[in-house]
Amino acid sequence: MSENQLTAKLTGYARWKKRQRKILKQLVPWLKQQGLYTAEAHRAIERSQTALRSDSITIAVAGEFSRGKTELINALFFHNFGRRLLPTDAGRTTMCPTEIFQDDKEAPCLRLLPIETRLQDETLQALRQDKQSWVTHPLDLDSPEELERQLCEITASKVVSVAEALKLGLYSSDIDNSSLFNDDQIEIPRWRLAQINIRHPLLAQGLRVLDTPGLNAVGNEPELTYEMLPNAQAVLFVLGADTGVTRSDLEIWQQFIKRPGSQCRRGLMVVLNKTDTLWDDLRREQEIQLSIEHQCQDVARILDVDQTQIFAASAQKALLSRIRTDEELEMRSGIPKVEAYLSDAIVENRRDLLMSEYTESVGSALETLESIVKARLVRGQKQASSLEELSGQSESAITHMLRETQRDKLRYRKSVNAYQHSRTAFKRRGQTLMEALNTNTLDEVIEQAQRQMSGAWTTRSLKSAMRILFDDINKRMETVSSQTQSMRRLVRTIYRRFQTDHGFQPMQPKMFSIVKYQVELGLLDQEADVFRNSARTVMTEQHFLIKRYFNTIVKRARKIFRDAREDAYAWLSHAMDPLTVEVKEHRGSVSRQINDLKQAGKSRKTIQERIRALHRDEQRLQVQLASLKNVRQALHNPSTSDNQHQVKPTLVRKTQRSASA
Numbered sequence: 001m002s003e004n005q006l007t008a009k010l011t012g013y014a015r016w017k018k019r020q021r022k023i024l025k026q027l028v029p030w031l032k033q034q035g036l037y038t039a040e041a042h043r044a045i046e047r048s049q050t051a052l053r054s055d056s057i058t059i060a061v062a063g064e065f066s067r068g069k070t071e072l073i074n075a076l077f078f079h080n081f082g083r084r085l086l087p088t089d090a091g092r093t094t095m096c097p098t099e100i101f102q103d104d105k106e107a108p109c110l111r112l113l114p115i116e117t118r119l120q121d122e123t124l125q126a127l128r129q130d131k132q133s134w135v136t137h138p139l140d141l142d143s144p145e146e147l148e149r150q151l152c153e154i155t156a157s158k159v160v161s162v163a164e165a166l167k168l169g170l171y172s173s174d175i176d177n178s179s180l181f182n183d184d185q186i187e188i189p190r191w192r193l194a195q196i197n198i199r200h201p202l203l204a205q206g207l208r209v210l211d212t213p214g215l216n217a218v219g220n221e222p223e224l225t226y227e228m229l230p231n232a233q234a235v236l237f238v239l240g241a242d243t244g245v246t247r248s249d250l251e252i253w254q255q256f257i258k259r260p261g262s263q264c265r266r267g268l269m270v271v272l273n274k275t276d277t278l279w280d281d282l283r284r285e286q287e288i289q290l291s292i293e294h295q296c297q298d299v300a301r302i303l304d305v306d307q308t309q310i311f312a313a314s315a316q317k318a319l320l321s322r323i324r325t326d327e328e329l330e331m332r333s334g335i336p337k338v339e340a341y342l343s344d345a346i347v348e349n350r351r352d353l354l355m356s357e358y359t360e361s362v363g364s365a366l367e368t369l370e371s372i373v374k375a376r377l378v379r380g381q382k383q384a385s386s387l388e389e390l391s392g393q394s395e396s397a398i399t400h401m402l403r404e405t406q407r408d409k410l411r412y413r414k415s416v417n418a419y420q421h422s423r424t425a426f427k428r429r430g431q432t433l434m435e436a437l438n439t440n441t442l443d444e445v446i447e448q449a450q451r452q453m454s455g456a457w458t459t460r461s462l463k464s465a466m467r468i469l470f471d472d473i474n475k476r477m478e479t480v481s482s483q484t485q486s487m488r489r490l491v492r493t494i495y496r497r498f499q500t501d502h503g504f505q506p507m508q509p510k511m512f513s514i515v516k517y518q519v520e521l522g523l524l525d526q527e528a529d530v531f532r533n534s535a536r537t538v539m540t541e542q543h544f545l546i547k548r549y550f551n552t553i554v555k556r557a558r559k560i561f562r563d564a565r566e567d568a569y570a571w572l573s574h575a576m577d578p579l580t581v582e583v584k585e586h587r588g589s590v591s592r593q594i595n596d597l598k599q600a601g602k603s604r605k606t607i608q609e610r611i612r613a614l615h616r617d618e619q620r621l622q623v624q625l626a627s628l629k630n631v632r633q634a635l636h637n638p639s640t641s642d643n644q645h646q647v648k649p650t651l652v653r654k655t656q657r658s659a660s661a
Helices: 003-034 039-053 069-077 115-119 124-129 144-155 162-167 215-220 222-231 247-257 285-303 315-324 327-333 335-390 395-436 439-454 459-502 515-533 535-539 542-574 577-600 604-635 654-660
Strands: 057-062 098-101 109-114 135-138 157-161 185-189 191-197 207-211 234-240 268-273 310-312
Touching (some): 003 604, 057 222, 057 247, 057 335, 069 207, 069 234, 069 268, 069 315, 069 335, 109 115, 124 191, 144 191, 234 247, 268 285, 327 335, 335 577, 395 459, 395 542, 395 577, 439 459, 459 515, 459 542, 577 604
Parallel strands (some): 098 191
Antiparallel strands (some): 098 207, 109 135, 109 191, 157 185
């Protein structure tokens, strides 16, 4: 991709992340200084800082074999090498998924995971962390010829017996007959996964590129399909203008790209490649463009996507034009339009995801703090107003007010006791909620289901065991939903009681919602149905079928439960925190009010000193509110521009702090 587009976007994105990190870094000591560093704020800020530090942007290129995916990667990202970085010669197609990135912690290298690791029980994610399982070759970046030769290894294949291919889960007689040699041998990839760690200005800014092979390879690596592809900020689905949408193209699209129930997000693009095959010197340019436009319309209709997500291009001509600096050919190749959309989509997708998952949680914690500070402010203003009224009251009136306040304290104590009972009830229900989300008991059910599947004699009984497992998972989630609704009502009742009985400021307690996880589980259930009923599933050897099911569907279901459990635990730990703080501070306020009334009967000078102290506190609290608001606005600023006004916490002066101490 031309550096003036994507580099500018990535640079702006890096600047936005740096700004976010700086705000959070300043925020922590400021909150501690102000006595506002709650457990909720700590958790939200820690998660945001971790996400911002470890963040990267992934672009995945997917499609059937021989659609020009690798050439598109060369044209978009690596044309600055002056030649093809990744091999695309005739007969040299990418045989295994390939990750391209820059890791400055080690020297440039090519890592290859042998295909035989499919016989191991370890997940692909575990193997990615086990360097001993990989074959590693240092890359010679000073010699383009040698580098090109080294990278050709990702196209390597091997011929094995059908029996060995069956053991590896890479052969089905109903699907792979066309790959047979002499009726008893078959060609398979030599490598299961390739990783290219190479220095490049775009990769240095956190960009990762994933090149995927065709239908068979994608279907054989479920972790790639169901984890890496969905987590990519952009997915380029590549078709061939010379073939149109074939049956295998449509199968990849429906099963692995636009999965059941999912929406076509902005980062999903369809590239109609090899449009140069339609270039005809005997036809006018207008006729050629009209033909390409009609083909794009057909693709949009077949795939059921908006035509704005369809891009006609020639990756081969795009790479050639950039190596030769031929601007006219570059424009005709269609690559600039692909770049412009892609550069916007990937940055916006990743930024929006970070803001929705992490910035929102920090903002929510800050809103809770604002409600606490507002309550302190209102309480202090009421105390100051009451004391100002006392200055004109007689001693008998003050004595009467003292008795009334002491009676209020007794009534409040009863409310606090009721509050303690309500908290106990909330915790008791919370235990039921956490038990329904207990991953240990879920693991026991999963292990039992795995044993039943392994002992199944027929495909029908195997599918039945898969269905029973999901029914159990859905039943658990229904229990969680029911319990959550009951607990949400209890929390609202407790908060409203203190607002009604004791004039507490309205507070919106943080709520836990299971809906997000129910939706994820529902979509996963649909995918599980597609998995169980696909022709590929029926023809796959049972051992690999069970392994694939547990490494994709069941593993993700367990992750949904784990994430739900973590959120539920955080909610149970902090849902009552704002009210607990308010209950404690109101009790202290009443005690202080009683003390003020006692002092008022002795010395009017003491009243004036107390009023001045309360006014100083009011100023300090106003500064805290303004600062919290500024921080929330700054964190929710999506702009990646360099000249944005940076809002940061306004620290309270030492003179203010000491004066109000």
